[in-house]
Structure formats: C-alpha cells, structure tokens
Amino acid sequence: MESxxxxxxxxxxxxxxxxxxxxxxxxxxxxxxxAENLDHVMYRMGLLAVLRSKERKATIGVMITxxxxxxxxxxxxxxxxxxxxxxxxxxxxxxxIANVPDDGLAESLRTLIQKENIDMSVEGYIYVAKDTRPSxxxxxxxxMDGVSALKTNAKDxxxxxxxxxxxxxxxxxxxxxxxTDTEEGYYQKLSSAFKLLHKNVxxxxxxxxxxxxxxxxxxxxxLKEMQKYIGETLKITVYNDGSSGKxxxxxxxxxxxxxxxxxIGCNADAGVKLVSFDGDxxxxxxxxxxxxxxxxxxxxxKIATLVAGYLTNLVTQSGLKxxxxxxxxxxxxxxxxxxxxxxxxxxxxxVPTGVKHLHHKALEYDVGVYFEANGHGTVVxxxxxxxxxxxxxxxESRPESERKGARNLSTVIDVINQTxxxxxxxxxxxxxxxxxxxxSLEDWDKAYTDLPNRQLKVKVKDRTVIKTSDAxxxxxxxxxxxxxxxxxxxxxxxxxxFVRPSGTEDVVRVYAExxxxxxxxxxxxxxxxxxxxxAGGVGDKPSPPAK
Ligand code: 16G
Ligand code: MG
Numbered sequence: 001m002e003s004x005x006x007x008x009x010x011x012x013x014x015x016x017x018x019x020x021x022x023x024x025x026x027x028x029x030x031x032x033x034x035a036e037n038l039d040h041v042m043y044r045m046g047l048l049a050v051l052r053s054k055e056r057k058a059t060i061g062v063m064i065t066x067x068x069x070x071x072x073x074x075x076x077x078x079x080x081x082x083x084x085x086x087x088x089x090x091x092x093x094x095x096x097i098a099n100v101p102d103d104g105l106a107e108s109l110r111t112l113i114q115k116e117n118i119d120m121s122v123e124g125y126i127y128v129a130k131d132t133r134p135s136x137x138x139x140x141x142x143x144m145d146g147v148s149a150l151k152t153n154a155k156d157x158x159x160x161x162x163x164x165x166x167x168x169x170x171x172x173x174x175x176x177x178x179x180t181d182t183e184e185g186y187y188q189k190l191s192s193a194f195k196l197l198h199k200n201v202x203x204x205x206x207x208x209x210x211x212x213x214x215x216x217x218x219x220x221x222x223l224k225e226m227q228k229y230i231g232e233t234l235k236i237t238v239y240n241d242g243s244s245g246k247x248x249x250x251x252x253x254x255x256x257x258x259x260x261x262x263x264i265g266c267n268a269d270a271g272v273k274l275v276s277f278d279g280d281x282x283x284x285x286x287x288x289x290x291x292x293x294x295x296x297x298x299x300x301x302k303i304a305t306l307v308a309g310y311l312t313n314l315v316t317q318s319g320l321k322x323x324x325x326x327x328x329x330x331x332x333x334x335x336x337x338x339x340x341x342x343x344x345x346x347x348x349x350x351v352p353t354g355v356k357h358l359h360h361k362a363l364e365y366d367v368g369v370y371f372e373a374n375g376h377g378t379v380v381x382x383x384x385x386x387x388x389x390x391x392x393x394x395x396e397s398r399p400e401s402e403r404k405g406a407r408n409l410s411t412v413i414d415v416i417n418q419t420x421x422x423x424x425x426x427x428x429x430x431x432x433x434x435x436x437x438x439x440s441l442e443d444w445d446k447a448y449t450d451l452p453n454r455q456l457k458v459k460v461k462d463r464t465v466i467k468t469s470d471a472x473x474x475x476x477x478x479x480x481x482x483x484x485x486x487x488x489x490x491x492x493x494x495x496x497x498f499v500r501p502s503g504t505e506d507v508v509r510v511y512a513e514x515x516x517x518x519x520x521x522x523x524x525x526x527x528x529x530x531x532x533x534x535a536g537g538v539g540d541k542p543s544p545p546a547k
Pocket of ligand 2: 067280
C-alpha cells in the first residue's frame with residue numbers, strides 16, 4: 001500500500017511540480033519571490049504546515065503575501081500556535097522541503113517526521129489566508145492541496161490582512177480566550193474597546209478625521225469593514241484602495257518611509273492626518289504637510305514613543321509595579337533613542353531587524369513596546385501583567401484613580417493586536433493617545449526632531465560575505481569594512497552608519513544619519529562606496545548624491 005508521504009509526492013509531481021532549480025530560502029518573512037516560481041513552494045508549505053500542526057498539536061496559519069513587494073511577487077509564511085513567527089529550527093525544515101527535487105519529497109517528509117518525532121495520528125488543523133495579489137488565489141489553492149494531500153482539514157479565510165490571520169490563529173489556540181476567530185470577532189473586539197476609550201474625551205486640537213493610503217492592498221478592504229463598526233467616532237477616508245492603482249506602486253508605508261514623501265494621489269491640506277499602510281497591512285506610518293508644504297513623517301519610532309509614553313502614564317496611574325520596556329532596531333533614529341532614554345526614562349533595547357527578534361525581546365518585559373522604524377510594531381503584555389491589570393481594575397480596596405488607570409489599561413489591551421504589528425490596530429491605538437492628549441500631528445511631531453537620514457542599497461556578488469554583530473550595528477566581515485565605516489562616521493557631526501545584508505532582497509543595505517540631510521546623504525554615499533569596494537560590488541558604482 002502506498003504511504004501518505006508517497007501519495008503527497010505523487011500529487012506534487014502531477015499537480016505542483018518543481019519547475020525551477022534555483023534554491024529558495026525561508027527568509028526574515030518567509031519565502032518571497034516572483035509569483036510564477038512559487039506554486040511548488042506553496043504546495044509544500046501546505047504539507048509542512050500539517051507536520052508543524054501535528055507536532056505542536058495546535059492550529060498553524062499559512063499566510064500568502066509578499067507584503068510591500070511589487071505585485072508580480074508573492075510569498076508565504078507560517079504562523080506558529082501563539083500567533084508568532086515560525087520557530088527558527090523549522091525555517092531550516094521549510095527551506096529544505098521547498099527545495100528538494102520532486103522525487104525526493106516523500107523521503108524528506110519521512111526524515112522530518114522521524115527527526116521531529118511527529119505522531120502522524122494526531123489531527124492537525126490549518127488556517128489559510130491571502131492578500132489581494134492576482135497570483136494569491138491559485139497559490140492559496142496550492143497550499144490547500146498540500147494540506148489535503150496529508151488528509152488534514154483547513155479553514156480558508158480568503159482575504160485577510162497578515163495580522164488578522166495571526167489573530168485568528170491565537171484565538172483558536174487559546175480556545176477563544178484571546179477573542180473569537182472570525183473577522184466579526186476581530187472588528188468587534190478592537191472597535192468596542194476603541195469606542196469606550198474615545199468616549200467622554202473632549203478635545204480642541206485633536207481631529208477625528210484620518211486619510212489612509214492603503215497601498216492598493218488588502219488593508220483597504222478590511223479598514224472599510226472596520227469603519228462600519230467604529231461609526232462616527234473616527235472618520236476614515238481610504239484612497240489607493242485597489243480600485244484603480246497597482247499594489248505598492250508609488251504608495252504604501254514602505255514607499256513613504258524610504259522616499260520621505262507622500263504617495264501618489266495624496267493631496268491634502270496642511271495639518272491633515274495622513275496615514276499609509278503597506279500591502280498586507282502590518283505596517284503603518286503617519287505624516288502631514290505643514291503650512292509651508294513641508295512633509296513631516298511620524299514613523300515607527302515616533303509611534304513607539306507616543307504609545308510607550310501613554311502606557312507609562314496609565315501604569316503609573318494604576319499604581320501597579322509593571323516593568324515597561326521598548327525595543328528598537330539599528331534603524332531607529334538616534335533622536336528617538338535619546339528621547340526615550342532622557343525624556344521618557346524607559347529602558348530601551350536594540351535587536352536585529354525582523355519582527356521575530358523584536359517580539360521575542362519585548363516578551364522579557366511586563367509591558368513590551370516594540371516598533372521598527374518602518375512602522376511595524378505592537379505592544380505585548382505578559383500573562384502576569386494582564387492578570388494584575390484585570391484584578392486592579394475591579395479591586396475595591398484601591399483608590400478610584402488607580403482603578404480608573406487599571407480599567408483604561410485593561411481596555412487599551414483590547415485595542416491592541418498583541419500577536420504581531422497590525423496597521424489597523426495601531427491606527428486605533430495612536431488615535432486614542434492623540435485624542436486623550438488632545439494633540440494634533442504637529443504636537444506629536446514636536447516630541448523630538450529626527451536626525452536626517454538616508455537608506456541606500458548596494459549590489460554585491462554575494463551579500464552573505466557581510467557578517468554583523470551587536471544587533472547589526474557592527475560589520476565583522478569583510479575585513480576592514482567596519483574600520484572604514486568608523487572613520488567616515490567620525491567626519492560628520494552626530495554621524496551614525498551601519499551596513500547589513502538584506503533578508504528579503506539580494507542587496508546590502510546602508511543606513512546613514514547625521515545632523516544635516518546633505519551630510520547624511522554624503523555619509524551614506526561614502527559608506528556605499530566602501531561596501532562596493534570591500535564586499536564585492538557588482539554593476540555600476542554607487543553614484544554621489546545629487547547636489
Ligand atoms: C521583513 C520583516 C521586517 C523587516 C524587513 C527588513 C517580518 C515579518 N518582516 O519585511 O520586520 O523590517 O523584512 O527587510 O519579519 P530587509 O532585510 O530586506 O531590510
Ligand atoms: Mg507587511
């Protein structure tokens with residue numbers, strides 16, 4: 001009799017053959033490449049999700065998206081039981097299963113089953129969702145084929161934002177204690193808490209009007225849905241909503257952050273609150289134009305400081321002794337780190353790029369706020385902190401002011417999608433803080449002034465020659481590179497620069513900041529040249545900044 005793994009291989013050969021030889025890696029955010037090369041990878045990730053599900057004895061999520069990448073790309077990532085990124089040791093399994101030749105698939109599956117000691121009689125369960133890319137439908141079908149090849153059931157949610165799927169997986173695996181694993185459950189939980197906090201607050205400078213560039217992605221559909229639940233409390237206008245423009249093309253959070261300008265179709269009056277999501281709505285940035293038409297960006301760093309400041313106040317008010325900490329990456333603007341240390345007086349940690357590193361570190365605090373400068377982030381509360389907050393909220397022996405602080409904290413927790421950064425949830429959270437503080441975006445922006453900065457890419461033969469340490473702030477190889485960067489940095493007041501291989505693109509990334517934009521541009525350029533010379537640059541040499 002044919003074994004189930006042989007059968008899975010047969011289906012692979014017949015319906016989802018591997019047509020490309022190029023090895024593909026499970027990177028920072030799963031597999032990501034041209035959609036036409038992904039069919040076999042998707043089928044195999046369906047298989048792998050089942051094995052992971054049986055091994056964990058829990059529901060596993062499979063999200064089909066390539067986030068802020070162009071429409072021609074697609075990708076897939078697996079979501080672990082508590083809504084977190086797939087464990088690193090399984091990333092290795094994923095890479096292996098994705099690349100093995102068709103006729104070796106059954107054998108590889110058997111080896112994995114043995115190695116991880118997977119009990120194949122355990123019933124697995126898979127949640128699948130996709131973004132709005134044209135390629136997502138057929139790729140999602142390939143995932144479903146993989147799941148059913150191993151005789152396992154899946155729930156296909158169709159279109160969801162990435163953070164919504166993380167949320168669903170967590171709801172399911174906590175048997176509903178985190179929330180209800182339906183879209184309605186998600187909108188209900190977040191919007192009710194939001195409306196409660198927004199109620200009874202009066203303002204003069206805050207404006208409950210927000211204009212959102214949804215990057216022509218899935219966030220548009222879901223935000224419009226959320227608006228129905230929020231009603232009048234916040235008036236959201238969505239553009240770049242997929243009705244005409246192309247996904248992520250000249251729009252979205254990544255474009256706005258990197259280009260430091262508004263997206264296509266953006267023509268707002270001075271002071272209007274503007275927002276961009278990325279293609280799968282797990283990143284958000286805010287911005288506005290001042291009276292002189294100057295663009296002001298409020299990125300992940302600014303969001304982190306806003307949120308951390310607010311939560312610190314609530315914790316203090318509640319009288320609870322909770323340890324709050326903030327987690328950033330090397331991309332965090334130097335001014336933000338200084339502000340957090342000197343003004344907010346909150347402990348701040350720096351970790352390597354990628355959500356899993358930030359999330360993991362944030363879990364070390366009772367209340368861990370984490371944000372990447374690019375706008376991905378959230379807040380996580382330890383189980384103990386959540387229990388303390390709940391208890392304090394109804395503890396009659398506490399003064400009313402403390403109980404009020406705890407009650408507000410408890411409600412804020414419900415606005416937050418703790419499983420992963422979530423543009424919709426973050427939007428609501430920021431709106432609450434701005435409303436309570438009665439701040440316009442100008443007020444928020446005044447907290448500190450970003451040091452001018454520049455991000456550049458350098459093409460090299462093999463980007464893995466760059467090895468970093470100290471949360472990517474030091475390049476240990478190739479020899480001489482760090483010394484070269486150090487001596488360039490020294491020339492510029494408030495200069496800082498680092499280089500790291502991208503985890504999602506075949507390039508080396510260069511970051512530079514300095515007191516003036518011209519200095520940041522020049523420092524970035526000079527460092528790029530060093531990377532080109534010392535790390536095997538290919539193609540054209542980096543060109544100097546335009547004067
Ligand atoms: C991925 C990461 C994001 C990171 C980015 C860096 C996840 C879910 N996403 O999008 O956190 O900022 O990669 O890209 O981890 P890079 O390595 O190409 O600079
Ligand atoms: Mg994204």
